[in-house]
Amino acid sequence: MKYQPVIGLEVHVQLLTDTKIFCGCSTTFGSEPNSQTCPVCLGLPGALPVLNKKVVEFAIRAGLSTNCSITPRSIFARKNYFYPDLPKGYQISQFEDPICQLGWLDITVEGQETKRIGITRIHMEEDAGKLVHGDSDMNDGSGVDLNRACTPLLEVVSEPDLRTSDEAVSYLKQLHQIVTWLGICDGNMEEGSFRCDANVSVMPVGSSTFGTRAEIKNINSFKFVKQAIEYEIERQIDLIEDGGTVVQETRLFDPNSCTTRSMRSKEEAHDYRYFPDPDLVPLVISDQWIERARRELPELPEQRQHRFMTDLGLPAYDAEVLTASRALADYFEACVAAHDNAKAVGNWIMGEITRSLNDSGTSIEACPVTPARLAELLKLIDNGTISGKIAKTVFDEMWKSGKTPQTIVEEQGLVQVSDIGAIESIIDEIMAANAGQVEEYRGGKEKVFGFFVGQVMKASKGKANPSVVNELLLTKLQG
Amino acid sequence: MKITVADVEHVARLARLELTPGEKELFAGQMGAILGYVEKLKELDTEGIVPTSHAVPMENSFREDIARPSIGLEKALANAPSRAGSFFVVPNVIE
Numbered sequence: 001m002k003y004q005p006v007i008g009l010e011v012h013v014q015l016l017t018d019t020k021i022f023c024g025c026s027t028t029f030g031s032e033p034n035s036q037t038c039p040v041c042l043g044l045p046g047a048l049p050v051l052n053k054k055v056v057e058f059a060i061r062a063g064l065s066t067n068c069s070i071t072p073r074s075i076f077a078r079k080n081y082f083y084p085d086l087p088k089g090y091q092i093s094q095f096e097d098p099i100c101q102l103g104w105l106d107i108t109v110e111g112q113e114t115k116r117i118g119i120t121r122i123h124m125e126e127d128a129g130k131l132v133h134g135d136s137d138m139n140d141g142s143g144v145d146l147n148r149a150c151t152p153l154l155e156v157v158s159e160p161d162l163r164t165s166d167e168a169v170s171y172l173k174q175l176h177q178i179v180t181w182l183g184i185c186d187g188n189m190e191e192g193s194f195r196c197d198a199n200v201s202v203m204p205v206g207s208s209t210f211g212t213r214a215e216i217k218n219i220n221s222f223k224f225v226k227q228a229i230e231y232e233i234e235r236q237i238d239l240i241e242d243g244g245t246v247v248q249e250t251r252l253f254d255p256n257s258c259t260t261r262s263m264r265s266k267e268e269a270h271d272y273r274y275f276p277d278p279d280l281v282p283l284v285i286s287d288q289w290i291e292r293a294r295r296e297l298p299e300l301p302e303q304r305q306h307r308f309m310t311d312l313g314l315p316a317y318d319a320e321v322l323t324a325s326r327a328l329a330d331y332f333e334a335c336v337a338a339h340d341n342a343k344a345v346g347n348w349i350m351g352e353i354t355r356s357l358n359d360s361g362t363s364i365e366a367c368p369v370t371p372a373r374l375a376e377l378l379k380l381i382d383n384g385t386i387s388g389k390i391a392k393t394v395f396d397e398m399w400k401s402g403k404t405p406q407t408i409v410e411e412q413g414l415v416q417v418s419d420i421g422a423i424e425s426i427i428d429e430i431m432a433a434n435a436g437q438v439e440e441y442r443g444g445k446e447k448v449f450g451f452f453v454g455q456v457m458k459a460s461k462g463k464a465n466p467s468v469v470n471e472l473l474l475t476k477l478q479g
Numbered sequence: 480m481k482i483t484v485a486d487v488e489h490v491a492r493l494a495r496l497e498l499t500p501g502e503k504e505l506f507a508g509q510m511g512a513i514l515g516y517v518e519k520l521k522e523l524d525t526e527g528i529v530p531t532s533h534a535v536p537m538e539n540s541f542r543e544d545i546a547r548p549s550i551g552l553e554k555a556l557a558n559a560p561s562r563a564g565s566f567f568v569v570p571n572v573i574e
Contacts, residue, residue: 017544024547033565037555054544075532082495084569131572135563143566146555271493276532284538 002205003240005233006213007168007198008160011175012153013185014127014193015058021126021152022049022092022280029191033132033145041150043087049279051076055152056099056283058184059124060293062154063100065178065300066119070290074099076124076280079272084144085129093155095274098123099283105178107170117171118159127151154184160199160210165229169222172196177301181326189220196225200232201246211236212246216260218253228253232260304329312342321350327364331371338375341382348374352395369398377405385409386416390462418465420472423456426464427476430455441477452477480518482511 020027023040039047063070077095100122106114127150132143156175162168176194180187187194201213214236219228231253236246251260299307301323308319308329323329328349335345353374357364377394380386386394386409397408409415417423430452431438441448456469484503487510491498498506549555552565561568 019544019546024542024545025549026546032552034555034567035552035565036549038550042555050540050542052544053541056541073538080493084572132566133571135566137563138566138568139563140571141561141563141568142570142572143563144569145566273493278533281533281535281537281540 001241003202003233003237004205004207005163005229006160006201006203006210007162007165007229008213009156009158009162009168009172010197010199010215011156011158011172012127012195012197013062013156013175013179015055015152015154015184016186017052017054017058017152019052020150021052021055021124022150023047025147025150027151031147033143033147036147037149041087042146043089043149049092049277051280051283052152055124056285057293058152058182059099059122059154060285060290061182061184061297062156062179063103063122064290064294064297065182066100066103066105066122066156066175068100068103068119068122070285071097071099071101072285073097074283074285076277076283077274078277079125079274081272083128084142085131085146085149087129087146087149091126091128092277092280093125093274094123099285105171105174107167107174109164109166109170115161115167117161117167120157120159122154122156125153125155127153154179160201165226165233168198168229169226172225173222177324181301182298183326189222192220195220198225198229198232200229200236202233202236202240211240212248214246214248214260215250216253217250217263221255224253224255227255227258228260231258235260298326301326301329308332308342312336314342314346318343318346318350322346325364331364331367334371335374335378338372339378341378344378344382345374348378348395352392356396356399368402369395373398373404380405380409384416384418384465386414387462387466389466390414390416393462414463416465417460417463418468420468423460423464423468423472424476426456426459427452427469427472430459431476438477449473449477480511480514482507482514486510 015021017027019025020041023038025036025038025041028036040049060070062068074094074097076092078090079093079095080090082089098121101120103119103122104116105119106116108114127148129144129146129149132138132145135143158171162171176187179185179194185193189195196219198216198219199213200216201211203209203211214232216228216232219225232251239246250263252263253260305316305319305323308314308322309316314322322332331353332345332349335349336342339345353364353367353369356362356369357367362368377391377398380394381388381391391405394405394408394414397403397412398405401408403411434452434455437448437451441452452473453466453469456464456473457466484507487498487503487507491503556562556565556567559567
């Protein structure tokens with residue numbers, strides 16, 4: 001039998017606020033355990049949570065950017081369960097009436113048509129604390145650090161519209177791009193700022209009834225999302241083929257073995273007894289508020305890609321690469337503003353800049369060659385001062401020394417030689433020294449032409465203007 | 480509304496409460512009476528009335544995203560039954 005996988009993703013997006021969602025404790029990562037806590041996030045009796053307005057602003061931004069409708073009146077609920085990283089015995093979340101509902105993203109998997117993936121809801125909630133295991137001081141106990149407790153999260157729940165691991169990765173990458181672009185999340189998957197749970201089931205092809213799903217947790221990279229989903233699909237198909245049945249359960253992805261395993265401890269009673277949190281008053285979002293948020297949204301990746309293609313004439317591929325992040329797109333536009341040749345600027349950013357950033361592990365925000373300097377360099381190529389080849393040498397020097405391209409060209413005497421007399425005399429010398437090859441060329445062996453170009457460029461230390469060299473060589477060789 | 484001892488046991492387990500057989504019987508009766516009262520309220524016509532999530536007529540109480548000092552490690556850990564360094568310590572919960 002053939003099987004059809006059905007996948008839905010739940011993504012937790014940690015918001016880039018300075019303080020927690022319900023108290024004024026700092027959200028700085030990596031501080032001394034339990035140093036960023038107060039009665040609210042420690043869950044002490046009598047403490048009153050008060051909602052951080054920025055969390056609401058960020059949630060609205062996320063909703064509008066994923067085509068959701070914003071719920072006019074939304075409420076917080078208590079999700080009740082016991083776990084040592086949850087000091088109150090309940091998590092403040094949203095259940096009925098989440099802040100954003102019914103949106104979508106259009107995704108593209110290479111070689112396929114664009115596909116619309118539904119977003120069921122986006123809700124606000126607080127994160128739990130962190131557990132630490134295996135420390136010898138703890139007498140085989142587990143350590144609890146509540147610095148992360150009460151950190152603001154958005155949970156973005158997709159419809160079960162995804163059918164392959166590639167679609168899941170594409171959806172996840174797009175969501176990641178949007179939240180980092182909006183500046184509401186740092187997107188760091190290793191540190192858990194952007195994490196994903198996958199609901200996976202399989203059904204016979206042609207069936208309209210979904211199979212029983214397993215929820216896979218602990219997937220903290222795009223690569224693992226693909227591996228975890230593919231393993232789980234195989235596991236469920238094998239199980240069914242062998243006459244077994246899939247049970248609804250939570251499974252943990254193990255990146256070392258690329259497998260998933262059952263988390264039996266979480267089996268117990270998914271009975272969270274949600275009820276409206278009496279400590280937090282309803283959240284009412286007016287149309288004016290939504291409209292203001294909409295006006296303040298930055299131009300989104302898709303819109304910017306489109307503009308790069310229509311206004312700047314970039315090919316689709318270039319437009320996509322150059323909008324990989326907002327900072328990269330900003331860098332590109334700053335260069336184009338200083339040097340009106342989008343295609344050339346794009347090529348340099350996708351080529352030399354990207355290579356140097358990768359080699360040195362630098363982010364575009366910290367690029368040592370500013371957009372203005374890159375534009376200066378491209379101008380030197382355009383006005384014939386240096387060749388494209390020499391420009392790469394100059395670029396490497398700019399990267400290392402931070403000097404202007406003009407200075408480097410002057411200091412190292414890299415100005416391109418276009419002077420006909422000077423190039424002619426080099427050509428004459430080389431033809432005299434290689435009389436055999438001259439005869440070969442004249443005898444019809446035109447391939448030798450490349451040899452002469454190479455020799456001339458070498459003799460001029462790469463500074464001869466290549467088009468002048470070509471022209472003069474042709475005339476002289478033909479004698 | 481009839482609440483059974485099994486219902487009481489389920490709710491007690493979710494709340495991590497240990498009850499004696501006598502208490503289970505007692506609470507089954509009391510919970511049944513409370514829910515019976517709610518059943519009675521259901522007879523009212525509530526057509527067109529927004530469900531009440533909060534008893535106080537208030538909305539949009541916010542704080543700005545401005546950090547204020549935390550209470551400090553020692554105060555935070557002051558009542559911990561067990562601690563190691565800067566951590567609270569609880570019985571092992573490895574998955």
